Amino acid sequence: MSTVKIVRINQKAILPRYATANAAGMDLAACLDAPLEIDPFTTALIPTGLCIELPEGFEAQLRPRSGLALKHLISLPNTPATIDADYRGEVKVILVNYGKKPFTVQHGDRIAQMVVARYEHVALEEVNSLSQTERGNGGFGHTGISTGKSMPVVNDE
Numbered sequence: 001m002s003t004v005k006i007v008r009i010n011q012k013a014i015l016p017r018y019a020t021a022n023a024a025g026m027d028l029a030a031c032l033d034a035p036l037e038i039d040p041f042t043t044a045l046i047p048t049g050l051c052i053e054l055p056e057g058f059e060a061q062l063r064p065r066s067g068l069a070l071k072h073l074i075s076l077p078n079t080p081a082t083i084d085a086d087y088r089g090e091v092k093v094i095l096v097n098y099g100k101k102p103f104t105v106q107h108g109d110r111i112a113q114m115v116v117a118r119y120e121h122v123a124l125e126e127v128n129s130l131s132q133t134e135r136g137n138g139g140f141g142h143t144g145i146s147t148g149k150s151m152p153v154v155n156d157e
């Protein structure tokens with residue numbers, strides 16, 4: 001298991017934790033001195049009171065919690081937000097309220113989840129042409145247009 005170093009820059013900050021044994025993400029809690037209201041169709045930058053040091057080759061992705069999304073239309077507009085391995089500042093969560101009513105965030109509310117994932121850097125090789133494929137340039141709903149079906153038909157025979 002890899003280790004992520006973490007510093008509490010606010011003594012009230014709550015350490016993230018996996019809610020269940022095999023949860024993909026650790027829940028992140030808001031670190032607030034006072035409740036914060038997010039008006040409909042506005043964003044708020046929510047402090048966590050935490051700074052992390054990811055091992056080289058890892059990123060942290062911040063994602064919405066489905067319960068908040070379903071019940072209150074609260075999401076992260078930049079999901080999956082990227083926390084870089086070389087970032088040493090406070091991890092902050094951008095929340096957006098897509099709902100019709102103001103939404104209040106209290107200190108300690110679990111507002112997002114953080115998935116730590118590996119990534120790779122690649123080298124770019126500039127060329128004049130790319131290999132041919134069945135898909136070619138088709139995208140954005142291209143599959144299914146010729147048959148009128150949304151999924152390609154698989155023939156088992």
Ligand SMILES: O=c1ccn([C@H]2C[C@H](O)[C@@H](COP(=O)(O)OP(=O)(O)OP(=O)(O)O)O2)c(=O)[nH]1
Nearest residue numbers: 062078081082083084085087090091092093094
């Ligand atoms: O929701 C977020 C998104 C980013 N960050 C921090 C960690 C990340 O490593 C850094 C930069 O994020 P990003 O690359 O997404 O932002 P940018 O707009 O490209 O800014 P920069 O020019 O600083 O990279 O900001 C957060 O704390 N929360």
Ligand SMILES: [Mg+2]
Nearest residue numbers: 082083084087
């Ligand atoms: Mg950036």
